[in-house]
Amino acid sequence: SNSTKTVDERLLAVCDLLKTNIKYYNWVGFYFRNGQKEELLLGPYVGEPTDHTVIPFGKGICGQVAVSDQNFVVPDVSAQDNYIACSITVKAEIVVPIFVKGENIGQIDIDSNTPDPFTEADERFLEFVCQKISEIL
Ligand code: SME
Numbered sequence: 001s002n003s004t005k006t007v008d009e010r011l012l013a014v015c016d017l018l019k020t021n022i023k024y025y026n027w028v029g030f031y032f033r034n035g036q037k038e039e040l041l042l043g044p045y046v047g048e049p050t051d052h053t054v055i056p057f058g059k060g061i062c063g064q065v066a067v068s069d070q071n072f073v074v075p076d077v078s079a080q081d082n083y084i085a086c087s088i089t090v091k092a093e094i095v096v097p098i099f100v101k102g103e104n105i106g107q108i109d110i111d112s113n114t115p116d117p118f119t120e121a122d123e124r125f126l127e128f129v130c131q132k133i134s135e136i137l
Contacts, residue, residue, distance in 0.1 A: 010136060012044035014129065018110070019046045024117040025110050027086070030098075031055060031062050032106035040066055040106070047111070050086040060084030062109055065095045069104045071123050075116035091115045096126040100134050108133075 005013075015028040029045025038057040042050065057066045060083060065072045074093040077083055083093075092112040097104045108130055112118070 007136060008044050015044055015046040024112045024114040026113045027111035029109050030106060031109060048087050052084055052086055061093055061095050062107060065097055065107050066104065069097055071096050073118050073123065086111065089113045092117055094118045094122060094126065096123065096130050098130045098134050100137060
């Protein structure tokens, strides 16, 4: 039954729901802080497999969000230094942090193959999703 689903199964279902329903969400995944270490570990995701299963704090868009506690919207990844490329098809990225009791414990990361697709509506929507996710972790 639904209640027997693990957290990772639920997070994967969220990824799948978002990717399926929002056509410019081409890779959807979660990164979470690895205990007290200053690094992120790849969690559930849908889309092309990535080599970047461990990301140090400060590195790439994801690593920057781990330290800034702020959303990071990248309209054009080719214009970013401190960007970790996962796929040559990716044009844009959005990362929104997940807070538990005020602590930044991870993030949702979305790559788009469409240039400059993300609006403030995506930010508000993904903040809502992250708030709901924080309640099931
Ligand atoms: N592009 C990210 C790395 C993760 S992949 O998008 C899945 C970054 O620069 O942090």
